[in-house]
Amino acid sequence: MIPVTGYEGRVVGVLGLGRSGLAAARALEAGGARVLCWDDGEAARTRAEAQFFEIADLSRDGAWEAGLALLVVSPGIPALYPAPHPAVEQARARGVPVDNDVGLLFRALAASDFDDFDTPPRVVCVTGSNGKSTTTALIGHILETAHVPCQVGGNIGKGVLALDPIHDGDVLVLELSSYQIETARSLAPDVAVFLNLSDDHLDRHGGRGGYFAAKARLFELGAPERAVIGLDEPEGRALADRLRGRGMEGESPVVAISASRKLPDHEPAVTARKGFLAERRGGRQTASADLREMETLKGAHNHQNACAAWAACRALGLAPKVIEAGMRTFPGLAHRMERVAEREGVSFVNDSKATNADAAEKALLSYDRIRWIAGGVPKAGGIESLRPLFDRVACAYLIGEAAEDFAQTLGEIPHEFCGDLDSAVERAWAASGAGETILLSPACASFDQYPNFEARGDAFRARARRIAGLPEEDAPEAEAGAGPASETGSDQETTP
The missing domain is CATH 3.40.1190.10 (Mur-like, catalytic domain)
Incomplete structure (x- = not known):
């Protein structure tokens, strides 16, 4: 932990109790501040209380009577668009600065000797x-x-x-x-x-x-x-x-x-x-x-x-x-064009980190005959920009909220509605042949079915390894609060 000094004996609010929010609260307390924490999600507040953080609803007037000197906002919380969180509005109405963990880090580095x-x-x-x-x-x-x-x-x-x-x-x-x-x-x-x-x-x-x-x-x-x-x-x-x-x-x-x-x-x-x-x-x-x-x-x-x-x-x-x-010697990145299994000449590739069409394009360009698993919470523009690559798709297996919209864009390209990821993997495997790639590259966020893209990728990896007859392996440890379990607790899952 990197302690944040400069707020000794003062009160600082931390809005959002995901990975970055909890780390900021600890760093501020280590520097001598009194920290008031809030998250719109009850589960996130319960986790924070279990770690002995003081909880106060920063969107209400009562919390501000403590005389907050600073409001620290987690990345997933809008400070302006599409609308500021009520706690951010409280801070601005009272002339209290709004910052985040990145700003605090650079201030801590500047103050260090x-x-x-x-x-x-x-x-x-x-x-x-x-x-x-x-x-x-x-x-x-x-x-x-x-x-x-x-x-x-x-x-x-x-x-x-x-x-x-x-x-x-x-x-x-x-x-x-x-x-x-x-x-x-x-x-x-x-x-x-x-x-x-x-x-x-x-x-x-x-x-x-x-x-x-x-x-x-x-x-x-x-x-x-x-x-x-x-x-x-x-x-x-x-x-x-x-x-x-x-x-x-x-x-x-x-x-x-x-x-x-x-x-x-x-x-x-x-x-x-x-x-x-x-x-x-x-x-x-x-x-x-x-x-x-x-x-x-x-x-x-x-x-x-x-x-x-x-x-x-x-x-x-x-x-x-x-x-x-x-x-x-670079081993590559988990969830980014990660080859997780192979059976009978069919490769399983986990590209769960592709949460928009531009990211999915990179994976579609990298393989020739693809059984493409796509869908989730759609982004603006959907998969329209990927039309020039549809000839690489043997069949698309659609999941989540975006399935209907993606099907309309795919048109006559073979596609199936699968509902969930496990069904999509099994159906893609049943139809696949040697030389093909079963590719999870969703072009969507995961929040309709998974807390974050890592959990989605881990589920794909586990299913693919079972099909390939490989032993179970431990999934990478998820960061606490990394997904959108609550409005303010979510450190964004994607790569804006």
Whole structure:
């Protein structure tokens, strides 16, 4: 845990008692604050009470009579769109600042004394619509293989304040969603990565412009020394343009990355074309790596992730050969194109983390003959954008709330209504043949049937392993409160 100081003897409200909320409450108490906790879900409040946290309804006037100095909001809770939570309205009406765990982390780091450290801690933050988790995990893996002390957290793994106390030379690698960035009052990464932008969570941000603005805060408020920017979308190119010339003595902090475009020679760049990664500086190639045999980094989307991780690790001072060696041993990410079983030439692939169409597109592009399990809580636009890939689908097995809408979009493409995931897996297996892939890539959130995408992926993995005759294995331990058990307790399950 990283204690949060500056509120000794003062009262702080924590709204939302999922993973990040409980970690923030502990960190504030460790720093000497009195913490009042609230969650709209009774189960989340009961869990918090069992851990001896003080519960008070922060949406009501009575709780505010304690004289709150700060309101800390968990990422899943809207602070503005589509409507502010009543507790947030209370804070703003009373002139009480609203912050989140990410803002508190950077404030804690700024207040810490690292004069005795030979190497001060550094922070790498990764954001974007798709690929954040893979890129964050890949950076962490490369650092570990290079024997650089690091911790990985944020929107993946531990909440940022649940990380271990900072030690000499530590690097914090944080995946940050737009939800986490938009509310943070302090942002100060040493290296920040922007991968891409696609339509997602637009109701939360008041449209695509608000969504991009939330992401851009990491770079404009945070002012990183190095900004690794994906230039494959217009927003990335616009962000890079804003940042150029903002470095020391007018030097641009931008390192451009792309898996599809030829980039100008006047600034540092890392690109991937035809399976080869190339780093360029001063108009000439300075390093390269062959990505073609890296099984866990297949596909153009993963090549973009590899470029981003390479650029971030180079900014931290790692040598090209060290980075390449780390990439070659990267085990991949659970729930992201994770091959979990095989039987009679049929592969079972868990891509439960694909909670929107753009993410599902990456998986559909990676296999030729697919028995596709899709559905859940639909996102805006549904699967319309995936029409060009329907010829890869032998049959779609539809589950959850989105089934009817997805069926209309699929039209004459073979599809079946399965209701739940277990039925979909069994029916896909019964119809499959050698060389086919049974792919869970839902293009939807899981909240209609599962608390989070991890639970959905674990259920798929367990069913696939039973079909393949493999022994049961322990599912990865779920983070407490990580799903939407309540309105305010949910740390978002997807990758906004």
